[in-house]
Amino acid sequence: MEVLRTALKPRWLGLFALLVVILVSFTWLGLWQLDVARSKGRAEAVAHSAGRPVADLTTVVRPHQAFPDDGSGxxxxxxxxxxxxxxxxxxxxxxxxxxxxxxxxxxxxxxxxxxxxxxxxxxxxxxxxxxxxxxxxxxxxxxxxxxxxxxxxxxxxxxxxxxxxxxxxxxxxxxxxxxxxxxxxxxxxxxxxxAGDAKLDPAPVERVPPPAPGETGLSWRNAAYALQWWLFAAFAAYMWVRMVRDDAENDRREAAGETGPKTDPGRSPEKDPGKDPEKDPEKDPQKEKSST
Amino acid sequence: MNEIRDPQAAHKALTFFKVMAFTVGIGLLVLVTEMVLRYGFDNHALDWWPQPHGFIYMVYLVATANLGFKVGWGLGKMVLVMLAGCVPFLSFWVEQKVAREVEGRLEGSLAL
Structure with a gap:
């Protein structure tokens, strides 16, 4: 609850708006990279199969033989x-x-x-x-x-x-x-x-374009870029949450420090005004200034 | 700036940060070499590097945030240190500066 109240401070609300912008744009950039990865993978597969010369069928596969691994396309x-x-x-x-x-x-x-x-x-x-x-x-x-x-x-x-x-x-x-x-x-x-004397009837049926190879092809480098955009977005979200939590914790400590001695062995010596000569002179003039 | 709450944790975070800042600095130089080779000489020998470097940079961000939260940096300072990891050579200098600052403050709080 306290954390929620902290999150509603104008500063954190403003940063939340920034976070939303980052999340949306980074997610979009990641999707764009994923799209690039897909089309690149496809283009690479097409270029790969188009780059190979037309082969005689029987050099690729013979009757009754199993379909070769690289035969598609x-x-x-x-x-x-x-x-x-x-x-x-x-x-x-x-x-x-x-x-x-x-x-x-x-x-x-x-x-x-x-x-x-x-x-x-x-x-x-x-x-x-x-x-x-x-x-x-x-x-x-x-x-x-x-x-x-x-x-x-x-x-x-x-x-x-x-x-x-x-x-x-x-x-x-x-x-x-x-x-x-x-x-x-x-x-x-x-x-x-x-071939020879045959007469071909003109375009009897409309040709079926062969399926583009590499439907599963993915340029792994671009896919990794996509992943990185999403990780950056997640990181930004983590930063915001962590900062709000820290701020809430600070508020809690401050409130606790004012109302009563909150026992924390790590920082009690610093809180003790007698052992911290630097802090008191700093604080006191400020209070005097604000009161005058 | 706030005091350091947990000097031990801050010290560990500083070590993590120093290691990552150095790694990113080196990685960035490799990246620059890659770009010079690729766009200057059409040499694609290092083309595999940008992708792992992205992940290394992400670990650097985590290390920076980790340190920043532990020693009480504001968001602005954290972002600046994070961006320093994108500029060749700058990350080495920033790492030195950050290390000196945090070590100085740690000495103070550890001495108490």
Whole structure:
């Protein structure tokens, strides 16, 4: 209670206002640094994967092989052709605020093996063209297979879709639908180039941008700066509390010292006027001045 | 200025402060070297330093506050001593000055 009364002194109230300003601005600065840390981490991850050259798919992973640790977001190239049947839709997926379907087609490599390729995004499940015929070189961003969907094989809108609708790119489902040796990976198509005589139908579906890598990437140095801002803010709060408490303690001691002898062995000699020759002459003239 | 209530604790706080003031002083010189290397010579060899230095500086703040409260400094003086930890070389001088002041007062109260 006494501490509370002390805290309401104008001096401490004023400093409290300053403290609030410090707390708000330092918290904000910390959040800003955290944001910098996130975007830096992401930029570093993007630069890292973009800096690597496009690799031939089979040098990164082979059919049935485990997905490589650094394979996510890796840009790969493969030549082959889309299987005429087997195209599936994956829903629900979102792109730019719209809900729709990923169009996924089995891409059979010349060298063997089938890779699921996300060719694009559509909101019209009934109007998806089949994959183009002929040989292509596909450049895509590699991704590991997705986990099984909670609701497998969603029948979309009462079966208006021409292609079967799956809940996710679950490779254990696709391996049973498609022929050939499946890769333990899929790719977001970035580019489909005709290899030889094939004619590519123009932009049949809207491309799906591959997910930005490094969602979990955090520049640890900026994260530490964020932490430091918050620690400084906490320190400022501690300073205020400590000063108010000390002031309250001082008031209490002064009150106790005036009313009666508060026994404190550490400072009783100083309180004793007889043993402190410096203090009395100082105090007495002041009292005389104020009285005159 | 108030008298020192607990000379023993104040003495310990002074030692802590002296150690931290010296550490921060050295760290600050490393930081200046880092900045010269980085912005002057595009040398990133010391880029890892600013971040730990931030934490060392924070410990210096705690040491300063700890000492300040024990020897009865006002807020203004505490803040000034804390800011001195941001100026190269100044922290060494301030550390000497503070040590002389507090040791002098401690001698007085310990002698009683």
């Amino acid at each position: 890796r840009r790969v190239r493969a030549t082959g052709s889309y299987a005429a049947d087997g195209q599936v839709l994956v829903a629900p997926r979102r792109l730019d605020g719209r809900t729709g379907y990923w169009v996924v087609a089995p891409f059979v490599l010349d060298s063997g093996g089938t890779l699921p390729v996300v060719r694009g995004f559509t909101t019209e499940a009934a109007a998806v063209p089949p994959p183009p015929a002929g040989r292509f070189t596909v450049v895509g961003s590699l991704a590991p297979g997705e986990s099984p969907a909670d609701t497998p094989s969603v029948p979309s809108g009462g079966g208006t879709a021409a292609d079967p609708v799956l809940g996710s790119i679950d490779l254990s489902v696709l391996v049973n639908r498609w022929h050939g040796d499946l890769f333990n990976a899929f790719a977001f198509a970035l580019e489909e180039r005709a």
